[in-house]
Amino acid sequence: MSAPANDTAAAAKPENLIEVRGLLSQFGDQVIHKDLDLDVVRGEVLGVVGGSGTGKTVLLNSIIGLKDPEGGAIRIFGHDRGALTEAQAADIERRTGVLFQQGALFSSLTVLENVASPMVEHTNLPHDTIRELAEMKIAMVGLKPESHHQKPAELSGGMRKRVGLARALSLDPELIFLDEPTAGLDPIGAAAFDDLIRKLSDDLGLTVFMITHDLDSLYAICDKVAVLADKRVIEKATVQELETSDHPWIKEYFLGPRGRAATKAA
């Protein structure tokens, strides 16, 4: 049987882990996205920026399948999100990790249990192996073994983010989604977290979709930046290219006082 036309097209472009086409997102009468297109290429660290309420989190939720679009198409790992078999959905879930804005850790579980939880849910690995793998992930994000038996409430905000990242990496994903990972961190903690994400991407070939308001992160670690405005992605380009954009929001964002400070620091 020959492959459907869409699958043939996806096979010709294996570098795109995510393809969003003509996305329409609504809550009642409120239109959040209209005619939104976006490609995310394997191996890139993509920053996603836009004013508050422009729909960055809604876009993330749509791509990971937490929100059904009102129109358009989303392909992830070459599969049409709207027509996934159960096996394909499970495969996609295994190949992606998500760090939600608030960390979304289980407060009653220890650090080790939180990081192990996706492996417990998605694999049949023996208990000891899961523990060892979870310990490795915890070390990978720079946390000490003393943290293993602590509960989230006992950790600092930066440590909680690291635990969330370790959990997002639990199943060795190819693609991770980060929703404002450096929000609430002090500048030194934020820079350390940026370095960690960049290193993970370089060392593991991770593709990163990162919503951020943090200009320093854009300059420090993003290969490309997608800008949400006017209900769609108006640009996807390097920060240097965006600095020369004529769009009023982009100009204000990159060439306003905070943008200039980040440019100088880069």
Ligand SMILES: Nc1ncnc2c1ncn2[C@@H]1O[C@H](COP(=O)(O)OP(=O)(O)OP(=O)(O)O)[C@@H](O)[C@H]1O
């Ligand atoms: N479950 C929901 N029900 C109704 N409206 C929603 C829902 N989720 C999001 N919205 C609306 O969608 C719009 C986009 O929200 P979203 O959280 O994606 O914005 P954002 O760009 O991530 O903002 P911020 O930068 O402030 O986090 C907002 O107007 C929000 O009120």
